[in-house]
Amino acid sequence: MMKTGDLRRAFTYLESGAVLLVTTNDGTRDNVMTISWQMVMDFTPRIAISTGSWNESFQTILDQKECCLCVPPFNLLETVVEIGVRHGSEGDKFELFHLPRKQAKKVKAPIVSNCLAAIECRLEDYVEDHGLLILRGVQLWENAALKDKRVIHANGDGTFFADGEFRNLREKMRQWVPDGSERL
Amino acid sequence: MMKTGDLRRAFTYLESGAVLLVTTNDGTRDNVMTISWQMVMDFTPRIAISTGSWNESFQTILDQKECCLCVPPFNLLETVVEIGVRHGSEGDKFELFHLPRKQAKKVKAPIVSNCLAAIECRLEDYVEDHGLLILRGVQLWENAALKDKRVIHANGDGTFFADGEFRNLREKMRQWVPDGSERL
Numbered sequence: 298m299m300k301t302g303d304l305r306r307a308f309t310y311l312e313s314g315a316v317l318l319v320t321t322n323d324g325t326r327d328n329v330m331t332i333s334w335q336m337v338m339d340f341t342p343r344i345a346i347s348t349g350s351w352n353e354s355f356q357t358i359l360d361q362k363e364c365c366l367c368v369p370p371f372n373l374l375e376t377v378v379e380i381g382v383r384h385g386s387e388g389d390k391f392e393l394f395h396l397p398r399k400q401a402k403k404v405k406a407p408i409v410s411n412c413l414a415a416i417e418c419r420l421e422d423y424v425e426d427h428g429l430l431i432l433r434g435v436q437l438w439e440n441a442a443l444k445d446k447r448v449i450h451a452n453g454d455g456t457f458f459a460d461g462e463f464r465n466l467r468e469k470m471r472q473w474v475p476d477g478s479e480r481l
Numbered sequence: 482m483m484k485t486g487d488l489r490r491a492f493t494y495l496e497s498g499a500v501l502l503v504t505t506n507d508g509t510r511d512n513v514m515t516i517s518w519q520m521v522m523d524f525t526p527r528i529a530i531s532t533g534s535w536n537e538s539f540q541t542i543l544d545q546k547e548c549c550l551c552v553p554p555f556n557l558l559e560t561v562v563e564i565g566v567r568h569g570s571e572g573d574k575f576e577l578f579h580l581p582r583k584q585a586k587k588v589k590a591p592i593v594s595n596c597l598a599a600i601e602c603r604l605e606d607y608v609e610d611h612g613l614l615i616l617r618g619v620q621l622w623e624n625a626a627l628k629d630k631r632v633i634h635a636n637g638d639g640t641f642f643a644d645g646e647f648r649n650l651r652e653k654m655r656q657w658v659p660d661g662s663e664r665l
Binding site for chain 1: 606
């Protein structure tokens with residue numbers, strides 16, 4: 298069950314290099330694409346994604362100035378890859394992949410509700426020289442009930458890793474970890 | 482043993498969200514810092530890193546227009562975190578942490594030679610509005626002999642994951658995987 302959460306921990310779902318589903322709504326139709334070229338830029342959070350005109354979603358984000366970044370668990374890997382290799386023009390990807398969706402609070406783009414987390418984002422800037430969209434997260438959703446909490450890491454050569462061994466080094470990093478950022 | 486490798490697979494060491502050691506040389510002295518805010522921007526590869534004036538290395542990269550991105554294995558996690566919380570002004574971090582180093586081929590910044598891989602980079606641009614350094618990889622080094630090949634993923638809240646379960650979906654992604662990018 299997706300529930301809203303504290304925005305101060307939103308960046309922790311992205312920073313480790315999670316593969317993301319990016320959802321949009323162009324005023325009529327929902328769409329979804331897969332990206333792994335993403336970066337946290339600060340804790341508020343601002344997030345950069347690298348994409349371009351070959352993605353239908355790119356133009357929609359420029360036009361609507363918003364999107365959702367959804368964090369799929371590793372057991373959705375095959376679907377996430379299929380979403381990535383299909384173009385929006387091939388039909389409604391939500392229907393095609395039976396993706397459950399939920400209405401967001403602050404943007405029109407939907408939330409993929411079997412994801413680990415979702416961040417509603419507004420577009421802050423487009424750095425055209427480098428094809429970078431600069432997003433600001435405005436609302437966090439979290440799905441604490443999900444059994445598989447491992448995110449997907451793409452190596453970029455068609456291979457993937459799930460999160461593996463866990464280590465907690467908060468004591469060493471106390472001064473660098475903002476208040477309220479500890480993940481559920 | 483670090484050996485030079487095919488630059489076409491350099492991005493595969495970064496795309497999954499690996500925590501990186503960034504080395505610099507200011508003309509006199511080597512320095513090293515830890516970052517996890519990094520993003521692959523294309524396959525050539527261009528890489529964005531998000532940093533600022535609180536890091537001594539930031540000014541050195543602007544001045545020297547180069548650095549190395551080194552990819553430490555998970556068993557170096559504690560050292561990587563210690564490097565991250567120390568400022569360059571506290572002394573030579575290579576000495577302090579007994580980091581083995583090796584001369585790079587195309588830049589003055591050194592390679593941390595017990596890493597999984599290292600990418601020599603030139604600075605292409607500084608996007609001042611967003612604190613982004615845009616780097617171009619010019620030389621790849623790889624350490625195929627290393628026993629622990631798991632990269633470090635930072636969640637940003639003081640906790641970390643190593644690479645875990647592996648999946649190969651190259652067949653599904655054939656059209657999206659550039660020639661020569663398969664990792665060793």
